[in-house]
Amino acid sequence: MTADSFLFWFLAIVTVTSGLSVILMNNPIYSALSLAMTMVGISALFITLNAFFIAGVQLIVYAGAVMVLFTMVLMLFDLKHEMQAFVKGKFTGFIKVASVGLLAGLLVGAILMSVGLFTEKTTDNPVTFGTGMEATKALGRILYTKYLLGFEALGVLLLVIAIGAVALSRSKGGTHEH
Amino acid sequence: MNISIITDITLAHYLILAAVLFVIGMAGVLLRRNVIVLLMSIELMLNSVNLTFIAFSKYLGLLDGHIMVFFVMTIAAAEAAVGLALAVSIFKRFKEVNIRFFEHLKG
Amino acid sequence: MNMGKDAFEIIVNGLKLVIIFLMIVQLVPILVWVERRGSAFIQNRLGPNRVGPLGLMQLLADAVKFLTKESFVPDTAKPVLYYAAPIFALIPGAVAFAAIPLSTAFTVGTFELFGSSWGPYTFLVQGYDIGIGIVFILGVSSLAAYTLLMAGWGSGNKYSLMGALRASAQTISYELALGLSIVGVIIMYNTFNLTDMTMAQQGPLHFSFMGYTVAASWLPNWGIFYQPLGALLFFTATFAESNRLPFDLAEGEAELVAGFHTEYGGFKFNMFFIGEYGHMMVAASLMSIFFFGGFGIPFVTVDQVHQWAVTVTSTPNWASALVALIHFLVFNVKFFAFLWIFIWVRWTLPRFRYDQLMDLGWKTMLPWALVNTILTATVVYIASL
Numbered sequence: 001m002t003a004d005s006f007l008f009w010f011l012a013i014v015t016v017t018s019g020l021s022v023i024l025m026n027n028p029i030y031s032a033l034s035l036a037m038t039m040v041g042i043s044a045l046f047i048t049l050n051a052f053f054i055a056g057v058q059l060i061v062y063a064g065a066v067m068v069l070f071t072m073v074l075m076l077f078d079l080k081h082e083m084q085a086f087v088k089g090k091f092t093g094f095i096k097v098a099s100v101g102l103l104a105g106l107l108v109g110a111i112l113m114s115v116g117l118f119t120e121k122t123t124d125n126p127v128t129f130g131t132g133m134e135a136t137k138a139l140g141r142i143l144y145t146k147y148l149l150g151f152e153a154l155g156v157l158l159l160v161i162a163i164g165a166v167a168l169s170r171s172k173g174g175t176h177e178h
Numbered sequence: 179m180n181i182s183i184i185t186d187i188t189l190a191h192y193l194i195l196a197a198v199l200f201v202i203g204m205a206g207v208l209l210r211r212n213v214i215v216l217l218m219s220i221e222l223m224l225n226s227v228n229l230t231f232i233a234f235s236k237y238l239g240l241l242d243g244h245i246m247v248f249f250v251m252t253i254a255a256a257e258a259a260v261g262l263a264l265a266v267s268i269f270k271r272f273k274e275v276n277i278r279f280f281e282h283l284k285g
Numbered sequence: 286m287n288m289g290k291d292a293f294e295i296i297v298n299g300l301k302l303v304i305i306f307l308m309i310v311q312l313v314p315i316l317v318w319v320e321r322r323g324s325a326f327i328q329n330r331l332g333p334n335r336v337g338p339l340g341l342m343q344l345l346a347d348a349v350k351f352l353t354k355e356s357f358v359p360d361t362a363k364p365v366l367y368y369a370a371p372i373f374a375l376i377p378g379a380v381a382f383a384a385i386p387l388s389t390a391f392t393v394g395t396f397e398l399f400g401s402s403w404g405p406y407t408f409l410v411q412g413y414d415i416g417i418g419i420v421f422i423l424g425v426s427s428l429a430a431y432t433l434l435m436a437g438w439g440s441g442n443k444y445s446l447m448g449a450l451r452a453s454a455q456t457i458s459y460e461l462a463l464g465l466s467i468v469g470v471i472i473m474y475n476t477f478n479l480t481d482m483t484m485a486q487q488g489p490l491h492f493s494f495m496g497y498t499v500a501a502s503w504l505p506n507w508g509i510f511y512q513p514l515g516a517l518l519f520f521t522a523t524f525a526e527s528n529r530l531p532f533d534l535a536e537g538e539a540e541l542v543a544g545f546h547t548e549y550g551g552f553k554f555n556m557f558f559i560g561e562y563g564h565m566m567v568a569a570s571l572m573s574i575f576f577f578g579g580f581g582i583p584f585v586t587v588d589q590v591h592q593w594a595v596t597v598t599s600t601p602n603w604a605s606a607l608v609a610l611i612h613f614l615v616f617n618v619k620f621f622a623f624l625w626i627f628i629w630v631r632w633t634l635p636r637f638r639y640d641q642l643m644d645l646g647w648k649t650m651l652p653w654a655l656v657n658t659i660l661t662a663t664v665v666y667i668a669s670l
Contacts, residue, residue, distance in 0.1 A: 008187045012195050019199050019222055023206035028215050029438065033366075035218050036431060038199075042225050043424070049192070049236045053477075054247050056420030058228075060464070061251050064427025065457055066221065066258045068434070072450055073262050074214060075438045077269055096208040100201055107197040115190040133416050133476065139244050147245050154252045161256040168263035 007048055015041035029074045036067040053136040192233035199226035211276050213268075217261045224254045293403050298413075305383050305412045313562045314344035316624060323625070324632040354551030359441055362548065366439025370432055371549065371556035377429040378563020381422045383412025385570045386480045388580050388613035389587055391605040410609055411480075418479040419471070419571075423464060426526065426567060430456045432560065433528075433545050440548035448544025451534050451639065458646045459525035459532075465654035466518035469661035470575050473511055482508075483579030487586040494668045505583035509576040514657045516576040518650055523568035525646065527561060529627060531634040534642055569623035573616065580616035587612070 018037040025031045039062040046055035143151055199222060206219030228247045235243025318333075318341060325332025333340035358364055388410035395405050415421045430453040437449020474482045486507055491500040509516045525532040536544035546557050573579055581587065590611060594604040637645070 002185060005185050005187050008191060009184070012191075015195070016198055016202070019202045022218060022222060023202060023210060023215070028212050028218075031215050031218060033431070033435070035222060036428075038222065039225065040428070042199075042229055045192070045195075045229060046232055049232050051232045051235070051244060051247075052415070052417045053420060054228075054232060054244055056417050056424045057248070057251065059424025060420070060427050060460075061255055062221070062225070064424065064430065064460065066255050068430045068453055068457055069258065069262055070214065070218060071431070071434050072453060073266060075434065075446060075450065076266075077214075093209065097205070100205040100208060103204060104197065104201040107201065108194055111190060111193045111197060115188075115193065133478065135241065135244075136417065136477065139241055142241055143245055143248065146242075150245075150249060154249060157256060158252065161259055165259045165263040168260070168267055 004048065008045075011041050011045050011048070014038075015045070029071065032067060032071045032074055036063050036071070039063040039067060050135065053139060189233055189237045193230060196226040196229040196233070199223075199229070213265050213277050214262075216277060217258065217265070221254060221258065224250055291403070293398075294406055294408075297406075297408060301408070301410075302383060302412050306379050309379055309382055309563050309566060310559060312566065313559045314348070316562055316565075316628075317347070317558075318344055319625070320628050320631075323628050327629070327632045348555075351552050351555045357550055359548050361441030363439045363441065366435045367548075368553075370436035370439055371553040371560075373435065374429075374432045374557050374560030375563065377426050377432070378560055378567055381425045381567045382563060382570070384415050384418060384422055384425075384479075385567070385574070386411040386414075386483065386579065387570075387616055388609045389605075391609040392602060394600070394602050409480075410613060414478075414480070417477045419467065419477050422567065422571070423460075426564065427457075427460055429526075429560070429564065432557075436549070436557070437545040440545070442548050444542045445545050445547045448536065448541045448547070451541075452528055452545060455525055455528070455532065455534060455642060455646075458643060459522045459650075462518055462646060462650035462654050463522035463526060465651065465658055466515045466522060467575060468654075468658045469512050469515040470508055472658075472661050472665055473508070479574050479579070483574055483581055484587070486578040487581050489584050492668070495670050505578060507576060507578045507583075512576065512657070512661070514653060515661075516572075518654050518657065519575065520572055521650065523572065524627070524630065525642070527564035527568055527627075529561070529565065530631040531637055532642060533636065534639050565624060565627050566620070569620050569627065570616075572623050573619035577619050579619075580612040582612070582615050 015038050018034040018041065021034040022031045022038065025034060039058065043055045043058040043063065046052075046058060203219045203221075203223035203226065206222065207216055210216060210219065228250055231243040231247050231250070235241060321343070322332045322340065324330075333343040336342040336346050358367060386409065390407050390409045393406045393408065395402055397403075433449045433452040433456070437445040437447075437452075440446075470482070471477060474485045476482060476485075486505075488506050489500065489502045490504040490506045490510060491498065492511075493499070504510055524530075528536070533544075536546075541547070546554055549557060582590065587608070591604065591608050594607045594611075595601070598604045598607055
C-alpha cells in the first residue's frame, strides 16, 4: 500500500465519519464541530489532488470563517429544550431513508458505469503538478480573463449579501408591526 | 478480492467519496428538523460537489474546475451569512429553530 | 510535503518535525520568564528572583506546581470538549510554525553507512516546505477559533462562553485585515513561498522602476521600506490574532474573570498558554520574514556568506552547515526581537474597549489594508512598464 492510497483511505474514513456525525449528533454544536472536521478533511483531500491554493482557501473560508460563524450562533442560541430535532413519524422517516439510499445507489452506479468513458490524461498539463505556485498563477490568469464577468458578478453578490445580512440582523423580524 | 481497488486511487474513488458525502448531506436535509443543521447539511453537499470539481480538474488537466470551486465557495459563504442572519432573527422572535414551526407564515 | 526517498532522509525529516515542536514547547518557559522579569522591569519591580540565579528556576517550580495540581472538571462542563480544547490549542501554532523557513538548506554528500552508500541529500531547516506557504499558515491559524469556542462552551460557564465568543469574533474580524495587509507583500515578491520572499530581500536596497535601476546602499533590501503601512497593519492584526494586550478582551479580567480559560487549571491551563505563545512565535517569525529579511543578514547576500564559508571550512558539506547555522542565528536574533516587542507592548499599552476594538478592525484597519493593496498593485504595474 503506497503512501498516497493510505492517505486517501485515511481521509475518506475521516470525512465520512465526521460527515455522518453531522447528521446523527443530537446536539447541533457537536454537529457543527464535526462539520468543521469534515471541511479540514476535504481540504486535505484537495492537497492530495494537487489543488494547494484551493485547499488553503477552503481552510480559511469554510473551516476558519463559515463554520466558526455557525458554531458561534449555535452557542448563543443555547438550545436546551431542542436537542433532538429529528423528523417525526416512522413511516415518513423510512420513506426518506429509502429515497436517500436509492439516490446513493443511483449515483454510485452511474459513476461506476460512466467512469470507463473518461480517458484519464494526468500527464498532459504541467500546471496541475509541482508545488502549487504555477497552478496558482495560472488560476489567477484565467480568473481575471476568461471568468472576469463571473468574478465581477460575485463581487456584486457579496456586496448585496453583506447589506442584506446587516439589514436582516437589525430588523425585528416578521412581516407585521406589533 | 482484487487488491488494486485499494492501492490504486483513481478518479472513481474520489467521485464515489464525493457522492457518499453528498448523500449524507441530503439525508441530513431530509431527516433533521433543526434549521441550522439543515444549513450545515447543505454546506456538506456543496463541499462534496467541490471535491468532484477538483477531482475532475486533476484528472482532465484543466483548471476550470478550480474556478468553479472558487465560485461555489463564495456563494456558499454568502448563503451561510444570509441563512444565519435569517435564523438569528427568527430565533430572536419566536425562540424556536424547528423547521416545522416556520410553516406558520402568519407574522 | 515530500518526506524523502529513502530511510535516512525520512528519519531525518521526521526528527526535524519533532525538534521544531520541542523548540516551541521549550521556548515557552523562557518566554514566560522574560515576560515576568520584563514586566517587572517595565513596572519598576523585581519580579521572580528567589528561585535559582535571576529567578530562572522559577519555571521549573511553576511546572511542578502545574503538574501536581488537582485535576478538576466543573459539574456543568461537557467533558469531551473540556478535555479536547487544551490539546487542540497546541495544534494550530505547532503546525503553522513547522512551515516557516528558519535558515538556508544544508547538504549532506554521499557517505557509507551499514554497508551501503547513502545520499546526497538536501535538508531544509524547516518542518515541511509547502509551495503555498503563507496561505497554508493563514488557513491553519484560522482554526484557532475552534479551540476558544470549544473551551468556552465546554466549560459550562457563562463567563467562559462570553470570553470565547468575544475572542473568536475578534479573531475572524482581524483575519480580514491580516490577510489583506500581506496581499501587498505577495504582489511585490510575486510568490507565496516564504523562502523565495526571504531570498528576494537580500543585499542593499535596490529595485527597478520603469526600466531604471534605483539603489540605496545605506539601507538593507527589506520589505518594510516598500510596505511600511502593510507592516504596521500586519503587526497590529497579529496582536489581535494571538489575543494579547492591548487586544485581550477575551480575558478581560475585570469583566470576565479570565475569559475562556476561567475553568481551567493546572496543566490544561498551561497548554492554552503554550498555544498562545505558539501564535506569538508564528507572528514574530512571519513579521521578520515579510518585512525584515527573514534569515538574511542585512546588506549581505546568502551567496556571499557561502563564498566566505567555503574559504574557512574543509568540505562543501561543512560549508553549507556553517551557512545554515549563521542564518539560523540571524533569524533567531530577529525572532527574539519581535517576541520582546510583543512582551513590551503588552506591559505598556492599556486594554481597548470591545466596541473600540471592532471599530479599529472594521473601520480603520480594513480600509487602510485595501488602500495598501490597491496602491501596491498600481505602483507595481507602473514600475513594470
